[in-house]
Amino acid sequence: MKKYLPIKAGLLALGLLAMNGCAKNKEVDPSITNIAVTNPDFQELEDAAIRGNVAVLLGNKNEDPASGGKFTVFAPTNAAFSRLGLNTAQDLGALQQSFLQSTLYYHVFSGTLAGSALTAGSTSGSALGVTRRIIRRADGTLYVNGSKILGTDVKAANGLIHPIDKVLLATGVDILNSALALQSSKVFVKPELTFLVEAVVYCNLQGALTGSPGSAPLTVFAPTDQAFKDLGVLLGVPLNQPSDIRKLPVATVTAVLLNHVVGGAQGGKFTPELPENTSVASAGGAPVVLGGFQSGVLTVKGASNTVPANMVIPDVQCTNGVVHVIDRVLLP
Incomplete structure (x- = not known):
């Protein structure tokens, strides 16, 4: 073609x-x-x-x-x-x-x-x-x-x-490999999502983001590198480079990561399909609160966040779902 x-x-x-x-x-x-x-x-x-x-x-x-x-x-x-x-x-x-x-x-x-x-x-x-x-x-x-x-x-x-x-954005690969493409500078000249990739590997969650043939699609909210650095300031644990994620307990990081994944009826959704002004269950069980649909995007907030995250790159189509890059880590 x-x-x-x-x-x-x-x-x-x-x-x-x-x-x-x-x-x-x-x-x-x-x-x-x-x-x-x-x-x-x-x-x-x-x-x-x-x-x-x-x-x-x-x-x-x-x-x-x-x-x-x-x-x-x-x-x-x-x-x-x-x-x-x-x-x-x-x-x-x-x-x-x-x-x-x-x-x-x-x-x-x-x-x-x-x-x-x-x-x-x-x-x-x-x-x-x-x-x-x-x-x-x-x-x-x-x-x-x-x-x-x-x-x-x-x-x-x-x-x-x-x-x-x-x-319109599409990667042609699954969510994990889409993140790896960003991490290895295959999308932006400057690496991005490097902290997220490190966290996924640390928690051995690669399979969850790869999916299997016929598996239900996912909606994933992917925090930027700056979002993780800001989280480090909030926690009082400097997160200056991806490997610093390993300073945090693996159970804690796992719970946080699962809070960014939504499946079921809301899996694989683009912004105009997401239910605005309501909460949806994350893969970790904690609720994720979606704001109003305005100018083609929604805010997203974890149960323990005081300020919602904004979508900085929404609606990235992957083979097993849709990724929305956000500017804040969602806390369960």
Whole structure:
């Protein structure tokens, strides 16, 4: 599939722009490429396509015989990239190029996927090979995974564009290996989740995050490295490097880790699917309190936390569930 879907530098910037009406031209629809270069509101997507070296022309028809010559792109706006702290072309240097490229492919569908086909519970494939899920909330708003669909059927000569408010993220591997990818700098140039990985190994919980074929999906709240360092200050036990986790009793660390895992009916949930303003049971048995759904995210609080955690990178799709990276350790 990928050989058909590379997007030449800037192409993915896709006329998300078309939202401005450019693609509604009844006489001659511009190509996705033409739309991409006309609107500065999608500059960061263009910059991402350049850095990601996604090189197949979305300015031409799709060469996949089954596509009808069309592409469909879920296109993040500049504001969507800003939610991840990516505001300029230089900021994109914080991501490994291979991960950025895979992320761009996750936004592309080979063929026509009209807005009328985006029905609640439906799924669609992507050029990455990982499917995406359509979610409709009670208020009628439509989401692809955790990203709100801002509009549909922006027409280009060679396809359709659906603008979205968050960048879609998928790893293509299980939760444990997703964390290991972050820890080993395969996602960000700077390592992340290093304390979490150390804690999981210390408590021998690798199997719990790997899952087995057919096992129920999980929702995991994954604290950042800074979250663990802040916990050390709170406990009066300096946690300056991952190995310092081992200063704490293994039983204590195990209880804390299990407090970040939710299964059962709330396993594998994206942000718009999580039950807001209520509590859910963690794998450790203690409750985890979810705040209101605002701007596409929810706060999360453990029973012993005085301040809730914020989602800093929500809705990361893994093969056995969904990960939401948070800025505070949840205490049972």
